[in-house]
Amino acid sequence: MDTLKNILIRSLTGIICVIAISGSIYFHPYAFLLLFALIVGLGLWEFHAFTGHRAMRLLGTFSGIYLFAASFFFAGGYVDRCIFLPYILLLQLMLVRGLYLRTENPVRGWMIALFAQLYCAGFLSLLPFIAFDPSTYEYLPFYVLLIFAFVWTNDTSAYLIGSIFGRHKMFPRISPQKSWEGFAGGFIVTLSVSLLLAGLFPGLLTAMHHWPALSVIVVVFATWGDLVESLMKRNFEVKDSGTLLPGHGGILDRMDSVILAVPVVYIYVEYFIRN
Numbered sequence: 001m002d003t004l005k006n007i008l009i010r011s012l013t014g015i016i017c018v019i020a021i022s023g024s025i026y027f028h029p030y031a032f033l034l035l036f037a038l039i040v041g042l043g044l045w046e047f048h049a050f051t052g053h054r055a056m057r058l059l060g061t062f063s064g065i066y067l068f069a070a071s072f073f074f075a076g077g078y079v080d081r082c083i084f085l086p087y088i089l090l091l092q093l094m095l096v097r098g099l100y101l102r103t104e105n106p107v108r109g110w111m112i113a114l115f116a117q118l119y120c121a122g123f124l125s126l127l128p129f130i131a132f133d134p135s136t137y138e139y140l141p142f143y144v145l146l147i148f149a150f151v152w153t154n155d156t157s158a159y160l161i162g163s164i165f166g167r168h169k170m171f172p173r174i175s176p177q178k179s180w181e182g183f184a185g186g187f188i189v190t191l192s193v194s195l196l197l198a199g200l201f202p203g204l205l206t207a208m209h210h211w212p213a214l215s216v217i218v219v220v221f222a223t224w225g226d227l228v229e230s231l232m233k234r235n236f237e238v239k240d241s242g243t244l245l246p247g248h249g250g251i252l253d254r255m256d257s258v259i260l261a262v263p264v265v266y267i268y269v270e271y272f273i274r275n
Contacts, residue, residue: 010247017245017254021148029131029139033072036127041065042251043120046242048113050233050250055101056094056113063090064121068128075128077137091117120252123259126266134274142204147265150218151257153193154186158223161185175230183223190215206273217268218261225260229253 024035044064048057070083094113098106130143162182170178194215198208205211229252233241242250252259 006247013245013247017248018148018152022145025131025141025144025148029072029076029141032131032139032141032144033069033128036124037065037068037072039251039255040068040121040124042242042244043124043255044116046244046250046252047116047120050238050241051112051116051236053109053112055103055109056097059090059094059097060113060116063087063094064117066090067117067121068125071125072128075132075134075137076139077132119259123262124255126262130262130266130269134270143265143269146214147218147258147261150190150194150215151222151261154190154219154222155257157189158182158186161189171227171230174227174234178223178227186223187216187219190219210273213272214265214268217264221261221264222257225257228260229256 021035024031041061041064044061045057048054048060067084067087070079070087073079074081074083091114095110098110098113101109103109127144130147131139131141133140159182162177162179162185165181165185166177166179168180169176170180170183191212194211198205198211202208229241233239240249241252244250245254248254
C-alpha cells in the first residue's frame with residue numbers, strides 16, 4: 001500500500017513539474033526567466049544546506065539568481081555585457097566573506113561556494129543562450145523544450161525498464177539502483193522518440209540527423225548528471241538534496257539530469273545547427 005502511495009505521489013509531482021516547466025518555457029520569455037531564476041535560487045539554497053556550508057547560502061543564492069537573470073537579459077539583447085560585472089564582484093565577496101568565518105577549513109568553504117555557482121547556476125545560465133537566437137534575439141524556446149522532453153523520456157523509460165529488467169549494475173558504488181538495462185532502455189526509447197519527432201516535424205531543425213544527435217547527447221550527459229549528483233549526496237551522506245518535491249526530493253534531484261546536458265546541447269546548437 002505504501003509503495004502504491006509513493007508511486008502516486010511521485011507521479012503527481014512529476015506531472016505538475018512537467019506542466020509548470022514546459023508551460024513556463026512555452027508561454028512567455030519572462031515566465032521562463034521567473035521559473036528558472038527560482039529553480040537556480042532553490043537549487044543553491046539546497047546545495048549550501050546539504051553540504052553544511054550555510055554561512056554563504058544567502059550570498060551564494062543571490063549571486064546565482066543574478067547570474068541567470070544577467071544571462072537572460074544579455075542573451076535576449078536587452079543589455080550589453082556590462083551586466084556581468086557585478087557578478088564578478090559577488091564572486092570576490094565570497095572570498096572576502098571567507099576571511100571572516102571562523103572555520104577549520106576556510107579554503108574548503110570557498111571551494112564549495114564557487115563550485116555551487118558553477119554547478120547550480122553556471123550550467124543552467126546557458127539556457128537563455130539556447131532559447132534566444134543570437135542574431136535576431138528572437139525567443140525560440142524549442143531547443144529548451146526539447147532538452148526537457150528528452151530528459152523526461154529517458155528518465156521515465158530508464159526507470160521503468162530498469163525496474164523490470166535491471167540485472168547488471170552500472171555504478172554500484174554511486175547509484176546501486178541504476179542498471180545497464182535501464183540505461184539501454186532509456187537510450188533506445190529516447191532515440192526512437194527523436195526519430196518519430198523528426199518524421200512528424202521535419203522542418204523544425206535544419207537537418208534530420210540533428211534530432212537523434214541531440215537525443216543521444218541528452219541521454220548520455222543526463223545519465224552522467226544523475227550520477228554526479230548521486231556522488232555528491234553520498235559524499236555528504238544525504239539521501240535527497242531537499243524535501244521540496246514529494247516523491248522526488250529536492251530541486252537538484254529533479255534537475256540533476258538537465259544540469260549536465262544543457263552545456264553540451266548549447267555547444268551542439270551553436271556549432272552544428274546555428275552556424
